[in-house]
Amino acid sequence: MINVFKDIDTLSKSAAEHFVQIAQHAIESSGRFSVALTGGSSPIQLYHLLAEQPYVEQIDWTKVFVFWGDERWVPLTDDKSNAKMAFETLLDHVPIPKNQIFPMWKANTTPEVYALEYEQLLQTHFGTNPQFDLILLGMGEDGHTASLFPNTAVLKEKKKWVEAYYLEPQQMYRITLTAPLINQAKVIAFITYGKGKAKALYEVLHGEPNPSQYPSQLIRPAQGEVYWFVDEAAANRVR
Numbered sequence: 001m002i003n004v005f006k007d008i009d010t011l012s013k014s015a016a017e018h019f020v021q022i023a024q025h026a027i028e029s030s031g032r033f034s035v036a037l038t039g040g041s042s043p044i045q046l047y048h049l050l051a052e053q054p055y056v057e058q059i060d061w062t063k064v065f066v067f068w069g070d071e072r073w074v075p076l077t078d079d080k081s082n083a084k085m086a087f088e089t090l091l092d093h094v095p096i097p098k099n100q101i102f103p104m105w106k107a108n109t110t111p112e113v114y115a116l117e118y119e120q121l122l123q124t125h126f127g128t129n130p131q132f133d134l135i136l137l138g139m140g141e142d143g144h145t146a147s148l149f150p151n152t153a154v155l156k157e158k159k160k161w162v163e164a165y166y167l168e169p170q171q172m173y174r175i176t177l178t179a180p181l182i183n184q185a186k187v188i189a190f191i192t193y194g195k196g197k198a199k200a201l202y203e204v205l206h207g208e209p210n211p212s213q214y215p216s217q218l219i220r221p222a223q224g225e226v227y228w229f230v231d232e233a234a235a236n237r238v239r
């Protein structure tokens, strides 16, 4: 389902309401809420809102478990870190137990080893059924989502839940949930805005199947729901 908003303010408000509803429902039905956060610029306003009234008090943060959809392999103090942004905008401001937050980065290890460790951590949390209540995703102008970048081998991954690899054009390691894992989520919500995303959004939603070029096309949950929260500028080719 695609939801189009006038601007990032109205988009973020609606996404925050959605986030709260999903969290409340998960906590009521299973006693906890497991969410994977996205990085980049698109969710910043959403995260700020969730840390404020009236949203913050509507969630029992002691029952929230936070993971990430992807990460740049940089320390948590680096401005490129998706986790740093999430701590500064949201996680440092809500009463969530620190041992329920699982950044996709660890000191003194390699991204490949930590990808295996992160998969084990997900197995410990979920057992054999890694079904997030909510996965937040963004989409780059090139159609990538999480760290599923165009023309990378990770797009063909069928078994692993987490993968790390060196992304040559950015000269850095990336670590990401794989498409098969993401597609098991109950709800997936893309947060995307700006006219720079218009072509990719059109190709992902209405273009010929071409997931190597537009990896966001890989996000097709078997049973779950996908919501797109986009602004009018991003949606100008799909309306």
Ligand SMILES: O=C1O[C@H](COP(=O)(O)O)[C@@H](O)[C@H](O)[C@H]1O
Binding pocket: 038, 039, 040, 041, 042, 043, 070, 071, 072, 082, 137, 138, 139, 140, 141, 145, 146, 147
């Ligand atoms: O590299 C990344 O980019 C995407 C999109 O970011 P945005 O700034 O265009 O919103 C993001 O979803 C992903 O987490 C991040 O690692």
